Amino acid sequence: MIDLSQLRQDFPILHQQVGGEPLIYFDNAASSQKPRSVIDALVRYYERDNANVHRGLHELSNRATAQFEAARSRVARFIGAASEREIIFTRGTTESINLVAHAMAEKWGPEDAIVVSGMEHHSNLVPWQMAAQRSGASLWHVPVLDDSSLDLGVLKQHLSTGRVRLLSCVHVSNSLGSINPVPEICDMAREAGALSLIDGAQAVGHFPVDVAKLGCDFYAFSGHKMCAPTGIGVLWGRSRVLENLPPWQGGGEMIESVTLERSTYKEAPARFEAGTPDIAGVIGLGAAVDYLERIGLPAIEAHGTALTQRAVEGLVELPGLRLLGPPPGKPRAALASFTLQCAHTHDLVEFANTRGLALRGGHHCTQPLMKRFKAAGSSRASFYFYNTADEVDAMLRILREAINFFS
Amino acid sequence: MIDLSQLRQDFPILHQQVGGEPLIYFDNAASSQKPRSVIDALVRYYERDNANVHRGLHELSNRATAQFEAARSRVARFIGAASEREIIFTRGTTESINLVAHAMAEKWGPEDAIVVSGMEHHSNLVPWQMAAQRSGASLWHVPVLDDSSLDLGVLKQHLSTGRVRLLSCVHVSNSLGSINPVPEICDMAREAGALSLIDGAQAVGHFPVDVAKLGCDFYAFSGHKMCAPTGIGVLWGRSRVLENLPPWQGGGEMIESVTLERSTYKEAPARFEAGTPDIAGVIGLGAAVDYLERIGLPAIEAHGTALTQRAVEGLVELPGLRLLGPPPGKPRAALASFTLQCAHTHDLVEFANTRGLALRGGHHCTQPLMKRFKAAGSSRASFYFYNTADEVDAMLRILREAINFFS
Amino acid sequence: MPLPDDLRDLYQQVILDHSRRPRHHGRIEAPCTHVHGDNPTCGDEIDLWLKLDANGNIEQLKFEGQGCAISQASASMMSVKMQGSSQSQARQLIADFRTVVTGEGNISDEDALGELALLEGVQKFPQRVKCATLAWRALEQALAEANGSQAAAPATPS
Amino acid sequence: MPLPDDLRDLYQQVILDHSRRPRHHGRIEAPCTHVHGDNPTCGDEIDLWLKLDANGNIEQLKFEGQGCAISQASASMMSVKMQGSSQSQARQLIADFRTVVTGEGNISDEDALGELALLEGVQKFPQRVKCATLAWRALEQALAEANGSQAAAPATPS
Numbered sequence A, B: 001m002i003d004l005s006q007l008r009q010d011f012p013i014l015h016q017q018v019g020g021e022p023l024i025y026f027d028n029a030a031s032s033q034k035p036r037s038v039i040d041a042l043v044r045y046y047e048r049d050n051a052n053v054h055r056g057l058h059e060l061s062n063r064a065t066a067q068f069e070a071a072r073s074r075v076a077r078f079i080g081a082a083s084e085r086e087i088i089f090t091r092g093t094t095e096s097i098n099l100v101a102h103a104m105a106e107k108w109g110p111e112d113a114i115v116v117s118g119m120e121h122h123s124n125l126v127p128w129q130m131a132a133q134r135s136g137a138s139l140w141h142v143p144v145l146d147d148s149s150l151d152l153g154v155l156k157q158h159l160s161t162g163r164v165r166l167l168s169c170v171h172v173s174n175s176l177g178s179i180n181p182v183p184e185i186c187d188m189a190r191e192a193g194a195l196s197l198i199d200g201a202q203a204v205g206h207f208p209v210d211v212a213k214l215g216c217d218f219y220a221f222s223g224h225k226m227c228a229p230t231g232i233g234v235l236w237g238r239s240r241v242l243e244n245l246p247p248w249q250g251g252g253e254m255i256e257s258v259t260l261e262r263s264t265y266k267e268a269p270a271r272f273e274a275g276t277p278d279i280a281g282v283i284g285l286g287a288a289v290d291y292l293e294r295i296g297l298p299a300i301e302a303h304g305t306a307l308t309q310r311a312v313e314g315l316v317e318l319p320g321l322r323l324l325g326p327p328p329g330k331p332r333a334a335l336a337s338f339t340l341q342c343a344h345t346h347d348l349v350e351f352a353n354t355r356g357l358a359l360r361g362g363h364h365c366t367q368p369l370m371k372r373f374k375a376a377g378s379s380r381a382s383f384y385f386y387n388t389a390d391e392v393d394a395m396l397r398i399l400r401e402a403i404n405f406f407s
Numbered sequence C, D: 001m002p003l004p005d006d007l008r009d010l011y012q013q014v015i016l017d018h019s020r021r022p023r024h025h026g027r028i029e030a031p032c033t034h035v036h037g038d039n040p041t042c043g044d045e046i047d048l049w050l051k052l053d054a055n056g057n058i059e060q061l062k063f064e065g066q067g068c069a070i071s072q073a074s075a076s077m078m079s080v081k082m083q084g085s086s087q088s089q090a091r092q093l094i095a096d097f098r099t100v101v102t103g104e105g106n107i108s109d110e111d112a113l114g115e116l117a118l119l120e121g122v123q124k125f126p127q128r129v130k131c132a133t134l135a136w137r138a139l140e141q142a143l144a145e146a147n148g149s150q151a152a153a154p155a156t157p158s
């Protein structure tokens, strides 16, 4: 079991007041907080070891390179990658997806199709719209059913055309909390000869993720949502698939030899990491992985489930509240998104803020999904392992107060 | 005048021994060290204010957003941008250049040409090779003369064809130390109807840079080479030019409205900043700008010039040493690149390292330039304001020792 | 626990009342000027219909929209004030209202503001300024378009 | 100040001597196998010419190249050892040499290494392993190619 009182001590930011009340940070799906050990890893790096990686032979460069590559290995182990050469460092989920979309689009034409779901974050929709436009490929959608799950029948139809080259789908919806049946979806794609990319922004760091078991070809996630610094993320790609992927950005470190006219490129992951990487960010990501593994992902998952269940049970009792996402009783990630009849989400979030409660309000970068559920936006409470049942109860009290105020 | 003994106290990393000797860090062109105030800005952010920017209404998000945007304004002022809306945050110079190359290539065809110089870093060469390949445009070169300057006659010829759409050129060569006549070059480009991009990776933070005075259309640089954290860089673009530039990466934050089928995009800079940015990196960059401005760029420049002159005078006295770059007496940035007859650069750098001296050896990501000067690689000493004349003297002693050892 | 003063100032009873029961809500039949405005980041939207009379004064102004209490109340309160205004009065009120919510600049006519002065509470919430001014920016655009089409009126008589 | 032991071990006199005066430097005229190898990051390059005799033993091996002292000395020392070796001896030496410079694995024949054991100093400089093994990787490739073309020999008699 997680000893909460202990863990909260690891997060300096949690111990402050906002508007005279203790901060309740329930905006974890937007970005998580950072433990002392991750902040310390950054400080240690800059105070002792900072230098550019790979190109040096001097002591600091050797140290920086060793720590940088050690972090790559740790991340590979963390998500069950076959090798650290399958780990490409990016700025975050968005860049990871753009990398694949840009590189793959080079090979696509009007006869090809891409499939995404109707519950994608803009970061897993707009890059494919752009790739479709550039290449002439078609972009097809898998609708979201009323119970916040995907219409796999339609996916099957799309795949049966034989035209689908890539399926991209979110693992955990950041707006609904739905957990998609990734292994099943990836099996379907593979059988139809399509590659699969999974957007794991809301999954990694919340429960055990093993890309080998999931069966996807690409997996994208962001460090900042899993205790790591801002500015660092990962694209995992299956070796066999990366081998055939052309480079995207050009520059230092990704080349083998360069003449004025043409260049040859290194193998993955270097081929996809042009320019000086976010060295400190990578090392911080490694420290975050260490930290999460010390707590244990199953424990983090169990705690998130418990908090979410408590929240959902309380929320559905509130007058005029409509809960989005999977119906009570169905699996749901550690977040709850809802609308209030009496108050627009921005008014509610503003109100909550004066009580020290950090909620997120708006479309959560999922405009099509909001439209699908006829919501102009929603208020979202998203939890992480350092949140407590008392905080959930406080949220419910504050929401009640807000409803009284705005009604 | 800079009080050196004081300034060195700001850099924790400098006060260590390597191989039993005091560290002499002369690899600043690869990456600079970070002052306490920049490290503290990161720690403060993560300990007090961390949250995702732009999308929130709660206190932490408001604070993070305010600091993030304040840093954008400071960077704009620092380089003489007309408005903070001209500042796009990227991972570094490499990504800045790729952004322009990818976005512009959408508009180019076989009748168009791109011009780069023969002294470009791979990061300002490979992206244009790729853009040329994708668009069918031609890629032309401006040769480097024996005195390490550019053959502007050839540039003129290229421009006179009327086919050149963009000229991209380095401000300060990271291998030679040449300082190119940027205003003159940009004037020539503008008169020929071509846009100009300047790679300022080795310029910003070393002397005053004012994009308005330079007359370019794009200016790219990296934070990590100017006391800021790794993982953050800048693309400056003239408003009028950014307005007409299509987006590159798609995702959250860069869109205005999204349907499943299509999206509309925000104006610059948001249009070019898809996904969660490196918030802490941006805030750290702001702190670095503050720090550099407190010292004063003219003072930094003067100190760099003095150290370099001392180094060059000593180097040319060493037996079997060939100095690359501008001849003694000509303007030169704060670096000296050289080859030794008796030792390959890697042997020299290894030797130096055992004496606590951090040099860089190799092609410095400028393979065509090395070939141009018939060097398999070079050893490079690059200076910053926290380096001292004593360190330069120590380097010369260590080089003498190495020459004795290897001869 | 009492609510903080800032929040009470932002959501005064008058404001909440306007947001719950917006005045001049609905559409105007053509001929009139219709503009759509939004705050893409927060999803607030407004549709505004404007009809000028023969003298160029505001004969009628109506709106529909969705968004937070501040944006809806501000639209409602604006619509009440604008009925029958001359364009110069309207422009002055637009400028004065911006000063009310941002605290920047000087107010030229305190009295004309009336209830609108209550939205002063927005000053403490800089993120909400764009909510409060959404309807006003739409009105500015509608006036510009209406004048454009009036200038073109002889060519396309309505 | 005395030089650190690590460095003295890396650059022993024998090694520096080989790097300054490489043995078996130059080319072999065709027919023979020629391969090019490089370490792109550091720019080290090697061209290796290999000629097998009728029994498939190494009749002659020569090289040209540029790079650091370690890579050149290693190539020179390898070329001395390889003249006249059988392919199985060569392969064993390649494996043993990798153990010398990485410290990983076991050495099957200490005696066969001779001078090559001096390159043990590389172990303390992991970044230099790829310098020390450049020539050896080229030789592996050359042997593979030579065997391929020998298999095809009847078709294209030389």
Ligand SMILES: Cc1ncc(COP(=O)(O)O)c(C=O)c1O
Pocket (backbone or CB within 6 Å): A252, A275, A276, A277, B029, B030, B091, B092, B093, B094, B095, B121, B123, B124, B170, B172, B173, B174, B199, B201, B202, B222, B365
């Ligand atoms: C002249 C020049 N251009 C571009 C770059 C690339 O910068 P970065 O690796 O930070 O993207 C560098 C530094 O490595 C450089 O010196």
Ligand SMILES: Cc1ncc(COP(=O)(O)O)c(C=O)c1O
Pocket (backbone or CB within 6 Å): A029, A030, A091, A092, A093, A094, A095, A121, A123, A124, A170, A172, A173, A174, A199, A201, A202, A222, A365, B252, B274, B275, B276, B277
């Ligand atoms: C499901 C999902 N996908 C993608 C993203 C984009 O991640 P980032 O902004 O870190 O690139 C997010 C988070 O904002 C998300 O929740």
